[in-house]
Structures are given as structure tokens and as C-alpha cells.
Amino acid sequence: MSTHGHPAGRAASGHPLAELTARLRRGERKVTGPRQAILDLLRRSQHPLTRKQVFARLRAGDCDLATVYRSMQVLEEMGIVKRYDFGDGVGRFELVAEGEDGHHHHLICTRCSQVVELDGCFLADLEGRIAERNGFRDISHRLEFFGICPTCQTTVAPAARPPASAGD
Amino acid sequence: MSTHGHPAGRAASGHPLAELTARLRRGERKVTGPRQAILDLLRRSQHPLTRKQVFARLRAGDCDLATVYRSMQVLEEMGIVKRYDFGDGVGRFELVAEGEDGHHHHLICTRCSQVVELDGCFLADLEGRIAERNGFRDISHRLEFFGICPTCQTTVAPAARPPASAGD
DNA sequence: CTGGTTGCAAACAATTTGCAACCCA
DNA sequence: TGGGTTGCAAATTGTTTGCAACCAG
Numbered sequence: 001m002s003t004h005g006h007p008a009g010r011a012a013s014g015h016p017l018a019e020l021t022a023r024l025r026r027g028e029r030k031v032t033g034p035r036q037a038i039l040d041l042l043r044r045s046q047h048p049l050t051r052k053q054v055f056a057r058l059r060a061g062d063c064d065l066a067t068v069y070r071s072m073q074v075l076e077e078m079g080i081v082k083r084y085d086f087g088d089g090v091g092r093f094e095l096v097a098e099g100e101d102g103h104h105h106h107l108i109c110t111r112c113s114q115v116v117e118l119d120g121c122f123l124a125d126l127e128g129r130i131a132e133r134n135g136f137r138d139i140s141h142r143l144e145f146f147g148i149c150p151t152c153q154t155t156v157a158p159a160a161r162p163p164a165s166a167g168d
Numbered sequence: 169m170s171t172h173g174h175p176a177g178r179a180a181s182g183h184p185l186a187e188l189t190a191r192l193r194r195g196e197r198k199v200t201g202p203r204q205a206i207l208d209l210l211r212r213s214q215h216p217l218t219r220k221q222v223f224a225r226l227r228a229g230d231c232d233l234a235t236v237y238r239s240m241q242v243l244e245e246m247g248i249v250k251r252y253d254f255g256d257g258v259g260r261f262e263l264v265a266e267g268e269d270g271h272h273h274h275l276i277c278t279r280c281s282q283v284v285e286l287d288g289c290f291l292a293d294l295e296g297r298i299a300e301r302n303g304f305r306d307i308s309h310r311l312e313f314f315g316i317c318p319t320c321q322t323t324v325a326p327a328a329r330p331p332a333s334a335g336d
Numbered sequence: 337c338t339g340g341t342t343g344c345a346a347a348c349a350a351t352t353t354g355c356a357a358c359c360c361a
Numbered sequence: 362t363g364g365g366t367t368g369c370a371a372a373t374t375g376t377t378t379g380c381a382a383c384c385a386g
Contacts, residue, residue: 030340030385052375064343069376071341087310089257090375107302116302122294127313134275134284136315142255143311145295147304198360198365220350232368237351239366258350 015043015095020080023098027078034063038071039080039095047115048084048092048106086144109149118145183211183263188248191266195246202231206239207248207263215283216252216260216274254312271308277317286313 020039021031029035037058042049049057055068063071072093075081081093082102096102107116123141131139188207189199197203205226210217217225223236231239240261243249249261250270264270275284291309299307 025386028340032341032385034342066344066377067342085253085255085257087253089253089259091257107298107304107307109304110306116304118298126290130275130286130313131315135318135321136275136277136284136313137321138278139275139313139315141311141313143309145298145304145307145309147299147307150303153303153305193361196365200360200366202367234352234369235367 014097017043019098020095023078023080029074029078034067035071035075037062038068038075042081042093042095045094047117048094050090050092054093084144085142087146105143105145107145107147109152110146111148111152111155114149114151116149182265185211187266188263191246191248197242197246202235203239203243205230206236206243210249210261210263213262215285216262218258218260222261252312253310255314273311273313275313275315277320278314279316279320279323282317282319284317 017036017040020043021036024031024035038054041054041057051065051068051072054072055063055065058068072081072091076083076093079096079101082096084092084094084106086092086106086108094102103121105118105121107118108114121143123143127139127141131137185204185208188211189204192199192203206222209222209225219233219236219240222240223231223233226236240249240259244251244261247264247269250264252260252262252274254260254274254276262270271289273286273289275286276282289311291311295307295309299305
């Protein structure tokens with residue numbers, strides 16, 4: 001497990017659109033225009049997108065905002081996308097590779113909102129220990145890192161805030 | 169560092185109301201009725217509360233909902249409370265002991281929303297490694313654990329959902 | 337064909353803001 | 362007394378839902 005850089009098989013061209021739509025069909029769902037547009041958009045994105053960002057990047061008329069909401073919900077239920085929370089109360093969605101659970105973490109710049117994908121997870125043992133000590137089962141976790149990226153370190157501090165807009 | 173049970177000096181009677189209001193004064197803020205009511209409420213709570221929960225538990229007329237929003241913001245800016253996100257998009261607030269940063273994690277039951285406070289943090293070294301490899305500075309993180317608590321394990325599964333209402 | 341989907345608008349919910357009255361310092 | 366605070370209401374913003382028209386299978 002590496003703890004830096006872009007992941008190997010995730011994001012970008014790693015998901016042919018055809019494979020994604022096939023997953024929809026297999027799940028008894030229809031392959032519609034809006035869904036293809038959304039999947040194609042996520043497919044070409046390296047990092048998680050908010051629903052508003054997805055809507056904004058769609059060509060006007062491609063899909064209604066309400067449909068983006070409904071689609072993300074369906075895709076999440078089917079395990080095709082996974083939702084991440086960067087602590088600002090806005091859900092962000094990322095494609096999950098076929099057959100995987102998509103679990104990984106991010107390093108987010110609190111100045112410019114740049115996102116670094118961190119491969120793998122390093123908390124398996126800790127998680128097990130915590131589950132045991134507290135008698136919990138089916139344990140999981142959410143973990144994200146925040147900091148100032150190299151670029152922003154050389155810049156005069158703008159409006160230091162938790163991650164939010166920047167990419168919109 | 170322990171990884172279980174209720175923390176030693178946090179929560180509950182650990183914060184005399186007088187100490188809290190003193191912190192307000194020191195921060196050039198006024199000690200008002202609503203603020204005292206909110207602080208007293210947080211003081212007696214073992215776990216983080218949402219703004220709506222705070223409002224609901226106040227005696228009617230003690231404070232307006234808009235004031236709860238404004239107060240939590242002031243208290244957060246002053247470092248008197250810290251916000252936690254349990255992944256459901258709802259901010260939860262917990263008092264921070266004088267002079268501390270309040271950093272710790274939670275173990276949340278996804279069935280009944282019970283919260284276990286986990287003392288201390290075990291990611292210092294990992295955090296440093298990640299910062300170094302990616303050239304980030306002022307790094308921090310958010311980490312929460314989820315699972316099924318002992319009680320809910322013996323119960324017929326209700327509406328398994330991410331943590332949300334339950335305590336409202 | 338036909339039921340899952342979508343667009344559109346209305347309904348809800350959560351959070352913010354304007355402003356005059358109020359009250360702590 | 363004066364400026365930070367508050368209550369109340371209206372304005373925003375984010376998310377969900379009802380329903381008739383539509384279209385993928």
C-alpha cells in the first residue's frame with residue numbers, strides 16, 4: 001500500500017463507459033441518457049464531485065438537477081459510486097471499480113480544495129482493536145486528511161476556509 | 169492512549185459553567201442568557217449534539233433557533249466547541265476543554281446512533297508520513313468509526329441507515 | 337407495450353440574513 | 362450609553378416529492 005500519488009487503477013479512463021452501463025443493466029436498471037452522461041462525467045473525473053458540480057458540468061439540457069439527485073442515489077445504492085464527506089457537509093461522489101468497495105482516503109488542501117487520492121487503507125488492525133474493545137460488529141470508518149498543498153504554501157493566504165467551493 | 173470507554177476529563181461536569189462564560193468574556197464576547205443556556209446544555213451532554221438537538225432541548229423561549237446557529241458559529245470560532253461530522257451531513261458540536269484542541273474520535277452505532285467517545289488519537293505518525301510524501305503542511309484529519317453496538321446486535325434489524333435521527 | 341425514468345414545479349428542510357428592539361459591559 | 366446580541370420574519374440554498382409525459386427493454 002502506498003500512501004501517496006494518484007491511485008493505479010481508479011479514476012480517469014479506468015472505467016470504460018460500456019462497463020459502467022453494463023453494471024446498470026445487471027442491476028435491473030435502465031441505461032438512459034442522463035445516466036450515461038453522469039457516468040461519463042464521473043468516469044473522466046479524477047476526484048469526487050458534488051452533485052452540484054456534476055450538474056454544472058453537464059451540457060445544458062442533458063439532465064435535470066432533480067435527476068442528478070435521483071441518479072446519484074441509485075448509483076450509490078448499487079455500489080457504482082461511493083460518497084465521501086470532506087467535513088463541509090457536502091457529499092462528494094466517486095466511481096467505484098467493478099468488484100471493489102472503493103474504500104480509500106483523501107488529502108484535501110484547505111486553501112484551494114485540491115484533492116490527492118491516497119491509495120489503500122492503513123487502519124485495518126486499529127479498526128479491529130476498537131471493535132473488539134467496544135463489542136461492536138461490522139465496523140468501518142471514514143478518514144480524510146487536510147492541510148496546505150505545496151502550491152498554496154508559496155501563496156499569500158487567501159480566505160483560509162474548510163474545503164468548499166474552489167472547484168465549482 | 170486508550171481506545172475505548174468514556175474519556176476521563178471531557179464531557180459532563182468536567183466544565184463548570186463559570187469557566188465557560190469566562191472564556192467568552194476573555195474573547196470579548198458577551199455572556200448572554202441564550203449563550204449560557206446553550207453552554208450549560210453542552211456541558212451536561214456526554215456526546216456531540218446537532219444544532220437542532222440543542223434547540224429542542226432548550227426550554228421554550230430560552231433561545232431562538234437562529235441564535236443557536238449564530239452561537240454555535242461564535243463558539244466554534246472561539247474554539248470553545250468543536251464540530252464533528254458523522255457522515256450524514258449534519259454537524260455535531262461538543263465542548264472543548266480549556267487549553268486543549270479537543271481532537272478525538274467517535275464510534276457510532278449505525279442502528280441506534282449511540283456514540284462512544286474514543287480517547288486520544290493514534291494517527292500522529294501516519295499523518296506525518298502522508299504530509300511529507302505529498303509536500304503538505306499544517307496537516308490534520310477527521311476520523312470516525314461506525315458499526316453495530318452490542319445492544320443492537322441482539323435486536324432484530326430495524327431500518328439500518330447511516331447515523332441520523334435516533335436521538336432527536 | 338409498460339414500468340422504470342425524467343422534467344418541471346411545488347413542497348420541504350436547513351441555514352443565513354436584515355432589522356429594530358434589547359441588554360451586557 | 363453603545364455596540365454586540367437577539368427575536369422574528371423573510372430570503373437563500375439544498376434536497377425531496379408528485380405527477381404526467383417518455384422511452385429503454
